[in-house]
Amino acid sequence: MHDDLTFRQRIDTYLHRLVDEEEAELVRLSGELAPLCAQLRSSLTRGKRMRAAFLYWGWRAAGQPDCDGVIRAAAAMELVHAAACTHDDIIDDSRLRHGVPTAHVAFAEAGARGWGTANPYPGSVRRRSLRHDSVWNESLRTDPPRTDPLRTDSLPPDHARQEKSAALAMMLGDLLMGYAAQVFATCGLPGAYVARTVPLWSTLLRETVAGEFLEVLRTGSDAPEVTESLEVARYKTAKYTVERPLHMGATLGGAPRRVMDAFTAYGLPLGEAFQLRDDLIGTFGDPAVTGKSNLDDLRDRKPTALLATTLSLLTPDARRLFEKTLDNPVLDQSDAALVRRLMEECGARGRIEEMISERMAEARGALDSVPLPLEARAALAELATSAADRTL
Secondary structure (H helix, E strand, O other): OOOHHHHHHHHHHHHHHHHHHHHHHHHHHOHHHHHHHHHHHHHOOOOOOHHHHHHHHHHHHOOOOOOHHHHHHHHHHHHHHHHHHHHHHHHHOOOEEOOEEOHHHHHHHOOOOOOOOOOOOOOOOOOOOHHHOHHHHHHOOOOOOOOOOOOHHHOOHHHHOOOHHHHHHHHHHHHHHHHHHHHHHOOOOOHHHHHOOHHHHHHHHHHHHHHHHHHHHHOOOOOOOHHHHHHHHHHHHHHHHHHHHHHHHHHHHOOOHHHHHHHHHHHHHHHHHHHHHHHHHHHHOOHHHHOOOOOHHHHHOOOOHHHHHHHHHOOHHHHHHHHHHHOOOOOOHHHHHHHHHHHHHOOHHHHHHHHHHHHHHHHHHHHOOOOOOHHHHHHHHHHHHHHHOOOO
16 A cells, blocks of 8 residues: 655655755855845745656556655656746745745745835735726737837836835746756656656646746636636646646556546546535635635635535525625634635535545546556545545
8 A cells, every 4th residue: 555654754855855965056156145035935935746646656557666756756746836936926925835934925924025116005915906007908908009118117116016025025936837847857766757747847837837827817807707716726726636647657657548648537536525625624624624715715715616606506695695705805803704605505515525536536436447556546546535525
């Protein structure tokens, strides 16, 4: 049986060694890079290492043995995840992740002051709802802009300058993504194996950016559709969390087409279940347990399947109350409690739980559609449970 703790320790050991080596190189360039080193270490210290596990078991499902090379290749998936989280936290202006300050918050607390004019509209990019931003809406037009794009005074003050701390965190995210490519390319597996995955890397990055981009565009929508919310979940989370790491490991290992197809049939519903659970945690979770706010998704009006389902089930009177509460620019815990009650009373929370169960059953059924080594099959079944049955 798969020893999850030992596997995570192997991934952690490799990542910590990478940080030690890179910290020495960075500090050699300049002592002022110490805050970057600290956040590099922090971004890789915690995590369930789920994406690494999916790559590893994709490799093992192809009939390949355990080896240090695949551990290093799997660790690259955690670097991709750390990069994506760093960028996502900037976009959301999330203050906490795993109970500690996010990178841009930590840089600010360390003394990275803003440059240029002060931002009169503090908060996240998403929180400054795009539907009310005439300049952004104008920028989406196909005809030429009415303002000089080279003049920063033609933009609202909140778009004219970024805070230095956010810029520093953005560079950290870029660095993490660069490390991911480096670690994977030098993992020690045969070069021909690694070369087979090049198209998958392009696909993984394209899909992840597409999902994030669509989420930003659709945040603040008056009436998000469930199908649109699931589309965002599929590209932003499901594919890069489950399907593509599995494909990466299976491709490294030379798995046949039928295994790749089975991993898609398993990975997409499981990845969606993972995101649906995350949506519930983001609204109903206890911050003391989850290590993150349970107000951000509501304040930002993220286009989650939970929000879309709620809006589709509420009565007209309840919907007016729901919309009025969500539109409060200083939404607090008492407002959130009312929103949560309305979500439960209309049946939205229960419907999301049903959607998770349906997708879990679909994922488990996909494992039975193709012959797999017994150990790999058992490990993937365990991973499915841990991905979707997380604590609120």
